[in-house]
Amino acid sequence: MNVTFPDDLVDTTGGRIVLLVLDGLGGLPLEPGGPTELEAASTPNLDALARRAALGLHQPVGYGITPGSGPGHLALFGYDPARYNIGRGVLSALGVDFPLEPGDIAIRLNFATIDAQGRVTDRRAGRPSDDENRRLIAKLREGVQAPGGLKIFFESEKEHRAVLVLRGRALSAELGDTDPQEEGVPPLPVTPLSPDAAETAQLLQQVLDRSFEVLSDEKTANALLARGIDAYHPYPTFESRYRLRAEAIARYPMYRGVARLLGMETQPGSRDDAESIRRLKANFDRYDYHFVHFKAVDSRGEDGDFDAKVAAIEAVDALIGELDIQPPDVLVVTGDHSTPSKLRSHSWHPVPVMIVSQWVRPDPGAVFGERACARGELGIFPAKDLMTLMLAHAGRLAKFGA
């Protein structure tokens, strides 16, 4: 008998679980002897929680692997990111809150400029404004008819970026990019990468050809380049795997989109982090599992601003002071990956995590920081196993074997 952990052991009853994700939480010291952003931050509420928590560091994808936001969150939700690999087109569609249906093909588009000979002269069409982007998308929606049997959806992203979704029967995403990745050459034709994809390639080529006609009177954005072509296939849902009614609270659509991919319920984006916390408290009894996402910590890390990242962590700490989550409920605070301000980008470094529970072996002098977590009872462990630990601490996992 094969057993899948934790799915085959889940109980339908137990404590509630709250997962607070401070995006990009993990950091680095600016100098070898110095503190990280989290260590430098004054976090009285997180430190008090740390003294009744299991501490550790989670590894989002693997040793040395820097995760994007998609894999980082899937891992926290217990989905092995090497197996459940969200493609870029689908992630973009989720990021603009587009309601994907199973079998949809999602394609990232760049507005681009071509010359009279059809050669790409600017792969980003001079980075149009978001308003200009929306005007161009409206023009495409108006002018491009879908080929027979197909539905098509053009959606604005930001600047030169947009999304195209194809909906129809038996479509294939096994298509090469049309972006030539260099200037001075024409866009590539849509190329099927497998025999099954020949018909979809023809359909997409028709849509792109018609789009070029519609855009032909534009001065700069007179072409489209297609990239990251993916099919949307729903994943096994959170509820089917863990028997948890789950909600996601996030200000930014991409994080709500990843959560919806797993069947979590979402509301329109919170206006600010304080509203996210108020919603968590208001909905607390209506769900078994709450995922709350805080973006600013990552953004300040990507800005390369150590002090601003410290301040962003302190702001979340203050909000956490308003929560009072007690056993049998379980609170977890972590990040989806590290974003050290010294690196100005996501990184591969393991991420601090604490599980506040009655079933822990805490260090009475603990604080919440990278080095304290490295000495914690959880050690360094794969992020995809955090879900199992949360279920266990919430009393939601049966014994394995007699």
Place this chain on the structure above:
Amino acid sequence: MNVTFPDDLVDTTGGRIVLLVLDGLGGLPLEPGGPTELEAASTPNLDALARRAALGLHQPVGYGITPGSGPGHLALFGYDPARYNIGRGVLSALGVDFPLEPGDIAIRLNFATIDAQGRVTDRRAGRPSDDENRRLIAKLREGVQAPGGLKIFFESEKEHRAVLVLRGRALSAELGDTDPQEEGVPPLPVTPLSPDAAETAQLLQQVLDRSFEVLSDEKTANALLARGIDAYHPYPTFESRYRLRAEAIARYPMYRGVARLLGMETQPGSRDDAESIRRLKANFDRYDYHFVHFKAVDSRGEDGDFDAKVAAIEAVDALIGELDIQPPDVLVVTGDHSTPSKLRSHSWHPVPVMIVSQWVRPDPGAVFGERACARGELGIFPAKDLMTLMLAHAGRLAKFGA
């Protein structure tokens, strides 16, 4: 979309990587309260590096598994030693600097003694001297003609050990040993372990039969026992996997041989460790990756001489003081396995490792030793993942997922 880590993420640019391997570095205390060899050694240069390094312990093959030198090094190079298992015959051929070609069959030979009835009376022929070994090999080269279509190569190793290489078309290594593993019985015939190996078995039997005739006038070394029969198949190269131009600097041929198996460039053996360091400095800009091997630490551990192992570590520490490797370049210091002098052999204990990089969370009071490494930011991790970590620290890995 399936992704192979780290191969699918490697960039072609980034810092240089230097891997210094102190063979058999890990140790044990002689008494429970005492220091290990590395902890007892005065290593001011290594300790200064540790304060700007990520520390940890790597597990060469698996919990409780004692690795040979082949698997120990393959793991450090990012090749899972459970999957890429160099056979003993091939390792012996590499160890005598024999230029193996793809499809060659490499066979370890023991000189042995048989009596008038053909029964083995000494499986090691009284352990002949190396000079005597070379005399016997010259005699075999002179007297044994290769069967039609085959090329054969006899090579001296040490004492009673030699190597035989068969080169020809469609040879198979699916052959049983002729060493009976006991005395008082005759050598076993060459036995094909699959139908495809029948022809190779006949050819090898002819070579051995003729060798016995050539050796029949010898008093002690009048027979050969064949063991560890392997085919040589090149592995995916280091450059193809990691986009690194790599060189190996080592005094002993086996380590250069393992590196060449992965396509690393090698020079003739250094005369001493100081010459190895001089070569590293002289070639520094010509390669992206340098592997430098230091043997003495392991040898003194195998001697069971705690103080001599301490002194061997201190000698390498003094040489490391001559290096000045700065970001974006990355320096890693570790061993391929542990060789505690108390055990007088390789062991299964995890091995101290440090990654000197600008992207670390160091402990300002750190020193380089087993117990400090056990508390380090890397934890205890599989040796095969060290390569991914080195690439990440050198800025040579792209982000996974969007």
